[in-house]
Amino acid sequence: MVNLTIDGKQVTVSKTATIYDAAKEVGINIPVLCYAKKLLPYGACRFCLVQVEQMKGRLIPACTTPVSEGMVVTTTSEEIQKVRKTVMEFLLVNHVLDCPVCDKGGECDLQDLAYEFGSISNRFEGVKFDLPTDEINPLIERNMNRCVLCGRCVRVCDEVVGYGSYSFINRGFETKIATAYDRGLNCEFCGQCVSLCPVGAILPRPFKFKARPWQIKEVDSVCGYCGNGCTVTLGVLDNKIETIRFNDEIGVNDGNLCIRGRFGYAYVNHQKRLTKPLVRKEGQLVEVEWDEALQVAAEGLSNAQNGQGVGILSGARLTNEEFFLLKNLAKTIGTDHLDHSGGECYKGVSEGLNETLGVKASTGTFPQLESCDVILAIRSDFWETHPVVGMVVNQAIRRNDAQLVVVADKRGKLTKLPRARTLLTKAGYELSILNAMSKVLLDEGLAQVDGLQNLDAFKAALSEYTPENVAQQTGVDADLLKDSARKLAGAKKSAILLAYGLPYTAQSKELAAAAANLALLAGIPGRAGSGLYLCGEKANSQGAIDLGVLPAGNGLGAQQMLTAAGEGKLDALYVIAEDPISSYPDRQMVEQAMDKVGFSVVQDLFLSATAEKADVVFPAASFAEKEGTFTNAERRIQRVRQGIKSPGEAKTDGAIISALANKLGNTLSFTGEAAIFAEIGKDVPAYAEFNYHEIGSQGVVWGGETLAPTRRNLVSVSAEQPASADYHLVTGSALYHSGTVSVHASGPLAVMPEAYVELGREDAAALGVNDGDLLKVAGNGVEIQLKAKVDNRLPKGLLFAPYHFGNAGLNKLYRGEAVVAVSVSK
């Protein structure tokens, strides 16, 4: 700690603080423009100049200068005010000052500073810029005439997003911000530059001329897409979300968002939202009143008693409170057949981690990742599934020189980060590589083996997984593999990242167990600052596991329910917030289930492919229309808040489930989310320590920052050999979409409007395929057509197709394998 004096006040701050930080600590606000909390010190605008007794003769930038012991700082004086005024004047030399037509007006830092420091009259007859605006893309508009060259966009896109869209070009007075070759912006569209631009130079296009900032009502909630659990601030006007706003003071995400959170909100306002319940009459789904729909559903579900009864399949986007009600409903119905998310992909957590560590969740928290020395990511897709965690990894690398190792079958955003080491493996062999890394640690005596159960059996089971064997199988360099294992074990703080979700079904339990074994040997679980992160794809994937939306006792899991239904053995199916026909592996099986099941109820925002086959369809509410909690992939319980009313007669899942339970004779009623949350604590001890109303803006993390394993058990797992063929297809997440909801959102659709199959240049050349050509992909006896996307991410023989677009029929081929052997032709 360092002691200094600022404007006569004594301050004690950490020695890494800047003068600006220290002043803030004691409530002294030094004006800044180029400074941004989340970016590295920069010092360009010179607004924050202050006097320091010990550095006489010049003024010192408060935002870049570290504090030192005994410093005496003056933050305002006549001289300082004069300088700030001049800086203002310099900045306005070429600024267009078109505030009346600028959407930033009212929350513009330049406006505020001009208000504080001076007139806008200018003694310098300089030239105003007259640069064309960049509005080629539908999401972000750039008007460089308003730019004050603070570099925040350049920096955030590089330092945080890791994309690097922007750079300064030209020199001196002509300096401006440009993209490569000064073309239109074409990037990830995460909108981070929009958030950070202090003036109206970078603005969200969907919000253009929609409202003045002060007219907007702000509601802090949690993004409804992925398990990252970013805090989003809904900008609401007239019961409509008009924009998503930026707030780096709250949330686990530091104000960072990905395109889905930033621009993917429009599905909420979509005109195709279901607004009235539907019931099938004479083969047609027709709109009915709620009471009738509930009655039909209740009757259908109570009558379903001939065979195996009712199966309930949920998605992972319900709130914890809704999950609780759903479990309750299952009890009322008297069924044990309850499951979520396809039933397989999360087994890495519910079984893999449970058997090895005795816990069913990630052991660390996301902010801790930033100070890890070594980070091992399994699959390059982790960035795509959890982009904002990816940004933390990027910062760990850039700020703290972390070493990233990626075990991946293809290149991607993660593998392009600075100094990232990629262990590029043949698709489907990740598990073998993890096993080999475990073996290296054991053979070289680097493993922490104290207190590990099953060590001998584990060692024996690894005998075949020598780095050399595995190298030969997978194509990964044996020395790199060994060195990576050593690095992981040698680090003070390290992390292993693995995402799960519907497109990552194969060997999910085994892969997680292999990761956990390696983590145990490297001493990761339970060590402060280190963590094994198993991250669910959806906003409340972790909540579904915590709340136990899983088959009870001998209940059927998702796959078994669908199989039983297809065989006519299940009487009824209740599907909530899920479109299995579009997104589950093996579409034929799901379709057959929906066709053969005696009775089906689907509850969703849209008339999905699955809903089209249902007997009753309930119109449900989006995340923006409800209250409750989500638990993100690092066990953080956060408050979801209602920003708008649901369209038409749509109701929250919780309200529908309660109403249905009522119809079925369940008299249990809970008044409000807080009461339900308290009730959850009785079933889920980890939640018992929290009070709903006390969940603050950072949420609360159950189990603590570092979740202690309750057992340390090595579980031997072996790799399945993927089928061999000339071409292999893998599926997964694309950065711009999440599950199947974002395909209703105009923002993500603007960037990625349709399904595609990606292939490397070498294969494309061999097949004579160009970007955009239609390709026939056949496997598992089915052929589909997809547009080709050619780039240099994929090695020879590997194809990738994202799973979000139900209409493309990818899941006709994909039946949950790690890789699908396919043939490809034009």
Next chain:
Amino acid sequence: MNDYPQVLFKNRLPGETVTLRSYEKTGGYQGLRKALKMSPNEICELVKDSGLRGRGGAGFPTGIKWSFFPSKAPGEKYLVCNGDEMEPGTYKDRQLLRADPHQLIEGMVIASYALQATAGYIFLRYAYEECAQNVERAIAEAKAAGYLGENILGSGFALSLHVHRSAGRYILGEETALLNGLEGKRPNPRAKPPFPAQRGLFGKPTNVNNVETLANVSHIINHGPVWFQELALTIEGSGTKLFGLSGHLNRTTCFELPLGIPLREVVETYGGGIRQGRAFKACLPGGASTPYLTAEHLDLPMDFNPLEEVGSRIGTAGVTVFDETTCMVAVTRNLVQFFARESCGFCTPCRDGLPMVSWLLDKIEHGLGNHDDLCLLAKQVQNITGRSFCALAEGAMGPVESLLRLFEQELKDHIQKGQCPFL
């Protein structure tokens, strides 16, 4: 015609570049042999004792800079030679690179050994292609002779040297901008701290020195610090200095002269006096960013401290002389235009302030200025000096500040006459 001891130029022959063999004949690489028998720390101390100050313009004591360097830190460490030399009126490094590249290489190997650097980069101005080839040839010769590469002269010390051709902008001479340029990034200066010695090229500890600074090193090792100190004519000074003459002189070439030599001697003896028998009016003593000296300063010793005492700097000792017919407003305007153009555009006072100063000078030079403009000019000098991110803008204000101080009447004449009085 130069009676003073020649150290850096001792091997220089017109139009020739010294080969390894002739360099060795005059004692070349003896300094290195000697240095490799010393400890790195001893070398730093020796250089500190010699009083050598940086020749790149800022004049920081070299030995002290080296002693801050984390030479014991593990991993890569770099020595970078700054040969950007884009300061108007400065061309001394080019003479060294043309005449005697081995002298630089020897200096760099010794410096690298003292700093325990693992690799060295020689960063050269884009226009110095001939020099770049000279240095590359010399590197190859040195490597073949065992002065570079693995296990230099059997000492176990290893070093590789690389030539980098700059994309060519004045700001690249600023050492942190240079590092960005070397990394292939846009050459904006970097925030300090962290200083290059902590986090420099590619994030590794890096020391940057000027060509001339490094060229002195082998001689200091060979002849000792006392010898070096005694080369200067002032008591506190040490060493010789390359003076690159330009402007209204009869002779505009580069001379190696002792530090502390009176300005008059530089102008009259070495510059051959003012052209066409005119009178000396002013000079930039050390490149375009140093405040003017006038006739009253002709007897000043040309060394760091005496020049600072009169509000100027020796800078690079590129002396540009102006005769009595010169309009100093026009000169200054020209210089500020250069700086405004070369501003990297990173910080507000420089990017937007220099054009404003340039615009004011333009106005005054064209007889369109008034007294308010003059006041504004004075204010803006204050508002820019010491407010910018790097030293470029401050340097740019050097001539303007001294214009206001030394040539106030000339400025006023422009305003009163409504035109340039020298027209």
